[in-house]
Amino acid sequence: MGHVSGKKFGKHSTVIDEIENQVRRLSLQAEITKVACGVIKHTPNRGGMLKIKVQQEYKGILLLTIRHNSTVQRIYLHTAEYVLVCSYIQELFDKYVVIFDQAVLPKEKL
Numbered sequence: 001m002g003h004v005s006g007k008k009f010g011k012h013s014t015v016i017d018e019i020e021n022q023v024r025r026l027s028l029q030a031e032i033t034k035v036a037c038g039v040i041k042h043t044p045n046r047g048g049m050l051k052i053k054v055q056q057e058y059k060g061i062l063l064l065t066i067r068h069n070s071t072v073q074r075i076y077l078h079t080a081e082y083v084l085v086c087s088y089i090q091e092l093f094d095k096y097v098v099i100f101d102q103a104v105l106p107k108e109k110l
Contacts, residue, residue: 013037016073018050022092029088033080038074045070052093057100
């Protein structure tokens with residue numbers, strides 16, 4: 001598992017290896033004020049393709065649920081700029097399947 005660090009990360013900063021660089025690059029964006037990495041959980045294997053679901057968890061927090069092979073992890077991004085951060089996510093994770101919840105983006109962006 002990859003380890004990320006910096007002033008925007010909380011105490012738990014381990015991420016799924018495949019997304020370590022992308023999470024680090026996301027944390028450098030000025031619009032993101034904090035990155036909170038959830039615990040990596042092991043689940044029954046669902047296939048090898050990495051999938052990311054993006055939802056609005058609370059006001060000011062985007063939730064990324066990352067699934068890869070037999071692992072799942074939640075990453076919370078604190079931001080007030082949902083649309084801009086979602087465009088960063090789409091750009092950084094372009095080689096993976098990214099699903100955006102309808103509440104995150106305006107209808108014309110879906």
